[in-house]
Structures are given as structure tokens and as C-alpha cells.
Amino acid sequence: MSDHSDEQKPLTAIERLSRRAFLTRAGAAGVATATAGVAAPLAAAAVVDSVSQAAQALHENSIPGTVPITLRVNGQMHKVEIDPRATVLDTLRETLHLTGTKKGCDHGQCGACTIHVNGQRANSCLLFAAMQQNKEITTIEGLGSPDKLHPLQAAFVEHDGYQCGYCTSGQIMSAAAMLRESWGPADSDVKEALSGNICRCGAYPNIVAAVQACRRNATA
Ligand code: FES
Numbered sequence: 001m002s003d004h005s006d007e008q009k010p011l012t013a014i015e016r017l018s019r020r021a022f023l024t025r026a027g028a029a030g031v032a033t034a035t036a037g038v039a040a041p042l043a044a045a046a047v048v049d050s051v052s053q054a055a056q057a058l059h060e061n062s063i064p065g066t067v068p069i070t071l072r073v074n075g076q077m078h079k080v081e082i083d084p085r086a087t088v089l090d091t092l093r094e095t096l097h098l099t100g101t102k103k104g105c106d107h108g109q110c111g112a113c114t115i116h117v118n119g120q121r122a123n124s125c126l127l128f129a130a131m132q133q134n135k136e137i138t139t140i141e142g143l144g145s146p147d148k149l150h151p152l153q154a155a156f157v158e159h160d161g162y163q164c165g166y167c168t169s170g171q172i173m174s175a176a177a178m179l180r181e182s183w184g185p186a187d188s189d190v191k192e193a194l195s196g197n198i199c200r201c202g203a204y205p206n207i208v209a210a211v212q213a214c215r216r217n218a219t220a
């Protein structure tokens with residue numbers, strides 16, 4: 001038979017402490033047990049949430065109407081967001097700030113915007129940037145540097161192959177491609193090969209002299 005007087009008896013301080021400690025531990029264990037089943041789904045939901053927030057932030061930061069693309073220019077990968085109608089020329093100059101490539105006519109008629117795509121010369125004003133992913137683009141900045149001029153750049157300086165200089169990077173990029181193409185040795189071959197590059201200053205004689213000097217040195 002239970003002793004009621006025992007249950008009614010006030011607890012000592014130590015007894016109260018032990019009971020509270022027990023209840024606290026029991027409560028914590030209960031909470032842990034109860035939440036163990038939902039902790040993993042909650043964590044997964046948090047990850048999904050943060051991923052969708054990041055995607056949303058990216059979407060919100062994007063300029064409406066742009067598309068993300070990756071271009072390889074002068075050996076470097078560039079992730080950019082552009083208007084899907086943007087040309088390579090505008091992307092180089094305005095997005096990547098590679099202003100060595102010049103805009104003349106913007107219609108494929110002057111050659112000022114000549115670059116190399118996979119080693120072939122091309123008018124960058126006629127190419128959609130979004131269609132040049134996975135290709136190797138080379139601009140005048142990738143051909144040589146002020147410290148280490150490409151032989152053609154050095155020849156243009158030596159032979160005064162420019163006046164205003166606006167057509168020069170296009171002329172040099174065309175001439176650099178010509179060095180890899182099959183052309184005869186005559187001046188007329190250089191003129192024909194560079195006929196798509198217009199020089200409004202009329203520096204043609206010196207341009208031809210520069211290219212010929214470079215070709216002679218290359219075959220010497
Ligand atoms: S600017 Fe491209 S050909 Fe004139």
C-alpha cells in the first residue's frame with residue numbers, strides 16, 4: 001500500500017534539482033527524437049530554397065532580353081550576358097572592352113573589324129556572338145603586345161604602314177591570316193589578299209611593303 005504522506009511531503013532542494021534535470025534531459029531527448037524524422041527533409045527544403053533564391057536573384061539581376069554565353073577570346077574564357085542579336089564586334093568592344101577591333105562600316109564592306117575565328121579571318125560585324133561559342137576567337141590584342149610585337153606589327157611600324165591607324169588592326173589581322181594561306185609572292189598577291197580591307201588614308205603602298213617584308217623574313 002502506498003504511502004500518501006510520502007507523496008504529499010515537500011521535496012528537498014536536491015530532489016527538486018534532480019527532478020528538473022531529469023525532466024530537462026527527457027524533454028531534450030524527446031524533442032531530438034521527435035524532430036529526427038523531419039530534420040533531413042527540412043534541410044533539403046532549405047537547400048532547394050536557397051538554390052531557387054539564387055536563381056531568382058540571378059534572373060532579377062539579368063538585363064531583360066539577354067542570354068548568357070561563353071566566348072573564348074585570345075585564350076581566355078568570358079561568361080557574358082548579351083542581347084542574342086549582338087555581333088561579335090559589339091560584344092568585343094562594348095562588353096569585353098577589347099577596342100583594338102574597329103567598327104568602320106558595320107556592314108562587312110571595309111574590313112576594319114577583321115578578327116580570326118578558329119584561325120580563319122572573319123568580319124566580326126557580320127557574326128552573331130551567340131553563335132561563336134566553342135570557337136577560338138583571336139583579336140589584335142591576342143596577336144601581340146606593346147612589349148612583344150607580332151612580326152607584322154613590327155613591320156607596320158618600320159614601314160609606316162598607317163596614317164590615322166583606324167584600318168590598321170584589320171589590315172594586320174588579314175595579313176596574319178594571309179601568312180597561313182596559299183598566295184604567290186608578288187605585291188599583287190598581297191593587294192588581292194587584302195582587298196577586303198579598305199584604308200581611307202591610302203596607306204596601301206606602305207601596307208604592302210610591310211606585309212612583303214614580313215613574308216620575306218618568314219620564308220628566309
Ligand atoms: S566594320 Fe565590319 S567590315 Fe566594316
Ligand code: FES
Pocket residue numbers: 161162163164165166167168198199200201202203
Ligand atoms: S591608316 Fe587611316 S584608314 Fe588606313
